[in-house]
Amino acid sequence: MYLGIDIGTSVTKAAAFDGDGRLLAVQTRPTRLSTPADGWYEQDIDDVVGSVAEVVAGVAEAAGGTPRAIGLTGQGDGVWLVDEDGAAVRPAISWMDSRAAPILSDWLADGTVAKAFRRTGNTMFPGSAGPILAWLERHEPRSLDRAATAGYCKDVVMQRLTGLRATDTSDASLPFLDPHRREYDPEVLAWCGLEHRRSLLAPVAEPVPVGELTAAAARRLGLRAGITVTSGPFDLPACALGSGIVAPGDGHLIIGTTLACQVLKDTVDTEVEPNGLTLATGTPGRWLRAMPAMVGTAAVDWVLRLIGRDHQSLEALLADSPAGARGVTCLPFFSPAGERAPFLEPAARANFDRITIQTRPSDLVRATCEAVAYAARHCFEAAGLTGELAMCGGGTASPTWLRIFADVLNRPLKLAPQPETGARGAALAARRVAEPGAGLDDWTAPEGVVEPDPARAREYEERYAAYRVRVDAARAVWRETA
Template sequence: MSYIGVDIGTSVIKAALFDDAGEQCALESAPARVVSPHEAWFEQDMEEVLTAVAMVVRGLLKSAAAQTAGPPTLLALTGQGDGVWLVDGAGRAVRPAVSWMDARAAGIADRWQADGMSETVFRRTGGAMFPGCPAPVLAWLDAHEPRVLDWALTAAYCKDVVMQRLTGVRATDTSDAALPFLDPVTRTYATDVLDACGLAHRADLLAPVVEPGPTGVLNDEGAALLGLAVGTPVSAGPFDLPACARGSGVDEPGVGHLIVGTTLACQVVIDELDMSGEPAGLTLPLGRPDRWLRSMPAMVGTAALDWVLALIGRTHDGVDELLAASVPGAHGVRCLPYFSPAGERAPFLESGARARLDGLTVQTTPADVVRAVCEGIAYAARHCFEAAGLSGDVAICGGGVRSKHWLRLFADVLGRPVHVAPSAEVGAYGAVLAGIAATGLDADAGAWATTRAAATTVVGPGADSTRLYAGEYDRYRATVDRARTEWKERQV
């Protein structure tokens, strides 16, 4: 028996093959394209995404491991969350998908924040609204492209569009439905939230919520597209943040999970709902009635590092060398890592948030700038974890963990051990675990977890660096507080 997990990311789409012991034995990836037709707009072509999914699955099936394992028992999907993917009854696009990175609805999100409506919704659902989440995007489309909404059958999420095309199933899971329309207790849509957002008349665009997650089988179109047999079981969800947490074995209250990817996602398992505090982040159901993820997905993670590397003409292959060529504290260069044109959504909501590099001189080296950006991202992670209630160790995954120096830096800034999963594709693995549970397939997931736990690498913090970074973090927080006042004044 074998299982395929597909992670439909914003910039990369990956398919991983897992054997009957839960070990990853093959991987295929393909780039995904995000286009910007206007300033601060970010969109994706659904057919391109579907073609890339087919490419990676077909590539996986040609691998030696797949040839040995035979036909897969399950195809499990996960992918990026938020945004709006408008489709008709056949699951085909009625307009390009609006990405979670999009900022066209920033004015609506700002207005809702100013008049208190966003806080009202947060106290109800535990989800803070930002420009790229479905509610403001749908409100913008309702105002500017109402005929498009009239033509659409579903305002879907990425993985659910792929699921519908492959199986004909129109549905979503509780994690994608959580922001911002889902009641976290009943796991059903909160009609009062739709009313508050002025979207009650568009409620029929929301796909049915299925627990533990949508399942189906490959139809003729899906089978022909992927090169798999008609009738192969397919599952969808959870989306990438909770899928990665599940794949990393994070399920005990207080334990944290960090994804160092395009998004810097900081998550903590909770067993009691708490809608107090500053409205920020998400509250995501975690597969059982007494568990949720308090998720703080900051807008920019590795994208900030991509920007600075492109600026100095270097690549990710040189990150460890650059970090080693500077020192903790980056010779006084400091960074606020808010590089997204949509601002920030966690651990606070500020659409006007912008990045900053301070302390530059003619003696500043490219290595100092890279280290300052990496340190700034790590400080942002600590800020998010404090807001989410972290009390235990942290499991970490994502493209950023390929840098051993950056991994150590995260441990030092967080002041606690970080646990690195034995295989990189924890999102695809988490999707497979969720798919096995949803479809009732016979697999010893408990034994898989034991094996993976034994193979996990633990990186502990260094005492001297932790002390230095504790002081630098306090300085960072004070700078953020001053900057938030400036950002608000600039918007007035």
């Protein structure tokens, strides 16, 4: 048995799998996201670690066995400050946080973001480690002085469980890692004014950090000490691994709170417009070109709340509005942090066009769902998708929305094994350590395929072109008002 633990922004999940990848049991526990100021998002580190202990103990009991290995994954970006023992120095600053937006705006204006992208293949946004650390340097330097590590979510949990201070190449990629040497780039740190904080970055272990469950952690989790624990990759590449993405050119789509579009590559291109991420994987010579757009199910959730409906109503609402939403169009950039892929615009904001008194609530929902699909196509065009495409995430629960994605993207969509694709990827990473050379096929076979409709795909081709025109016009306005 293998355990995969996925530490999300709002929920921690643990899933137990047998040796053939069959799901045995799942446990979940919500975590709290606090907003101490407008645009600020923080998490209590002890609460997150406690959530891991609860779900692991629960899933091990439900599965009725002792795991051979435990794999950790979780949310990326943000900054989690801890001391030498892994104890919290301050609440973790989430990837959703926008307090560092003014710093990022300055870096965009003076070329820092573009220079860093040319070196690393990774752009920065307000919730990434570079701007947040620079904000802490200006406003809370004592917090940095007290910290031993400015880490990432899964790595803090790893230290609490095993005592190991380390990160993997996927999290380390954001935003300081040289993708070829797979080491932190001192010049990028210097451009961010953080060269004197280099010691806060955890050592990079390949393919993933590996430790053993300590006696104290084992008692808390209800397991035996000495079980192998691995950390990484973080949630985006973990989902790609759990979906069986292994061939260059193949892509992966996560329809979650955010919209994560990824393509596996065997080269790094830093000469394109600075956008998105280039994530080193545990396999040398392979990178994920990731476009983690801030749009996603959160946009649809907001519209559903606006009209007083819930998720259970989504299928009926989509059925009530035809393709094209009776002419209503949407730009789905609802995040207060703007957008980070396939372009970087901290001032990006959402809007609806062509609304009249005859517009139905269902048209707003349909327009939003279509716009999120257009954003996915925009991301995959920027990322260089040429092969097959797999998908997972909460948005796949809507058959109609899946058909919209298939038609807009005009390609078959393979449904990855669900639920808990990220936890599956984490468990696979742990299995690779415990069973070197183990294959992926049994674990990652698709559950089904959604085919595009040729006629609707042609209609959406024209609507997508119009969406791109609206985005380009909006970007000019956002830059003027930033």
